[in-house]
Amino acid sequence: MHNPPKKPLLFLIESLSGGGAEKVLTTLLRHLDSNKFDVTLCCIVDCGKYINDVKPYVHYTSLLPNPEQVKGIRKLIYQLKYKLIYSWLPLRMVYRWFVPHHAEVEVAFVEGFATKLLAHSTNQQAKMIAWVHIDLKNFHWTKQLYKSQSEENEVYRQYHDIVCVSQTAEASFRHLFTNQQAHIQTLYNPIDSQSIIEQSQQLLQLPKPKGVRLATIGRLTKQKAYSRLLHIATRLQKDGYVFELWIVGDGEEREMLQHYIQEKQLEKSVTLWGFQTNPYAFMAQSDLFVCSSISEGYSTAVTEALILGLPVVTTACSGMGELLKEGECGIITENSEDALLAGIKQLLDHPEQLAHYKEKATARGKEFTLEALMKPIEDLLQK
Secondary structure (H helix, E strand, C coil), rough: CCCCCCCCEEECCCCECCCCCHHHHHHHHCCCCCEEEEEEEEEECCECHHHHHHHHHHHEEEECCCCHHHHHHHHHHHHHHHHHHHHHHHHHHHHHHHHHCCEEEECHHHHHHHHHHHHHCCCCCCEEEEEECCCCCCCCCHHHCCCCCHHHHHCCCCCCCCEEEHHHHHHHCCCCCCCCCCCECCCCCCCCHHHHHHHHHCCCCCCCCCCEEEEECCCCCHHHHHHHHHHHHHHHCCCCCCEEEEEEECCCCCHHHHHHHCCCCCCCCCCEEEEECCCCHHHHHHCEEEEEECCCCCCCHHHHHCCCCCEEEEEEECCCCHHCCCHCCCCCEECCHHHHHHHHHHHCCCCHHHHHHHHHHHHHCCCHHHHHHHHHHHHHHHH
């Protein structure tokens, strides 16, 4: 008996630099059924922490080399090609000249330039899917790429399916982009809980914690609002709380955050760990996970915290109600510094509440099985 031919898929993303959506894509591509799908991953820029993790599972290609690895004349060629792709050429030509176009399904995996480019696909046969990872009503970062909202609306009208990563993100998308003919739905991010639990068992040679240890993981960007988390640390220290705050991740705000830590003499309480290939070992040695974000789509880091049975205090942003069962499995505060501080203090002051949420988080974490999360994604790609 002959196996049916594998379905050729194309995933397009700007890069695989270490963010939540990039990590989700890596998990998704590693666990797609290789008997059913033949996957090409195309990055616009060849850089990021997850490239080597994903290469064994896909045909990997990129439009531009890693800018840090080009020198001399190649640097000039890189800059010229960058301008051609991002500014000078009509996107239909960028697609035709640079993007592989043999797939039956073409997926723009993150809202933004990849979605704008793929909307100009000349592959008439392909089913087109756009993935939306953020609550665009509250954090409409993509609008800088378009002349107007109607231009962005028109881009999404080129897609057959639009996938949002939470119900909140879906509701926001529907509110912003009307008269879409696409099928719009929520599909939760696939998470490899077994691998997370295994990695969390790696022992870190660290001194015993001083008081309660708070952890947070994410890119050091404005959206994650780590500056307000440091303001909270300053206020906790001033109020005499004994605690440690671990921030795992890297990004453009690192220097500014480091400067603030020194200025406010927070070195004994706060550590910036930078990007870690195994953040789960750090989570496993913590008592409480804190999410200070201004906005999210569906937080990978909070999902991972629940899988590791870590109680969560988070600001109210997209997906948190779904993840924490409207506050049953963790504390969701108003999206402000004062409210988040009050939520953290509540658990520092009441260890029995911390224990209660640990129990709830552990139970909720068991519900995230990779098989259950991958099935609807594979069904969509198969259709």
